[in-house]
Amino acid sequence: MEEDPMPVLEKLLHLKSVQLTSDAFVGRRMVCSKGGFPQLYALKISKESELQEWMVQKGSMPCLRTLTISNCQELKELPDGLKYITSLKELKIKGMKRGLKEKLILGGKDYYKVRHIPKVGILSTF
Structure with a gap:
């Protein structure tokens, strides 16, 4: 797909997993x-491989519990809107750009995006 699939997928009211x-x-x-x-x-x-920017607006994915992001090498950063998804219990990140882990740990520039998530795992960063 060349067009963003999210506007179509997010309207499927009973969708549980993507x-x-x-x-x-x-x-x-x-x-x-x-x-x-x-x-x-x-x-x-x-x-x-082409994804560079992902935005999550406040009020999106209110029941999300698990988020896995792997091998999206061009993704510059995690969405700011993750801070609004209070239901999120687990975040797994692997195979991403160097420096992402440093931004997400306590004291890091983007720590505020993930501090509410009980289980954050960051593996195999490049």
Whole structure:
């Protein structure tokens, strides 16, 4: 897909889990809108080689519990809107750009985005 799949997927009211893998989306920007994905509990984004920017608006994915992001090498940073997803219990990140871990640990520039998440795992950064 060349167009952002999120505007269509987030309107599927009973969607519980989404996996975008292996360049399923070849665009550079993805947006999760307010009110979108009302029942989504698991999201996995992996091997999306063109993805550079991901935005999550306040009020999106209110039931999300698990987020996995792996091998999205061009993704510059985690979305600021993650701080609003208070239901998030686990974040797994692997195979991302160097420096991401330093931004997300206690005292890091982007720590505020993940500080409410009980389990954060960052592995195999480049």
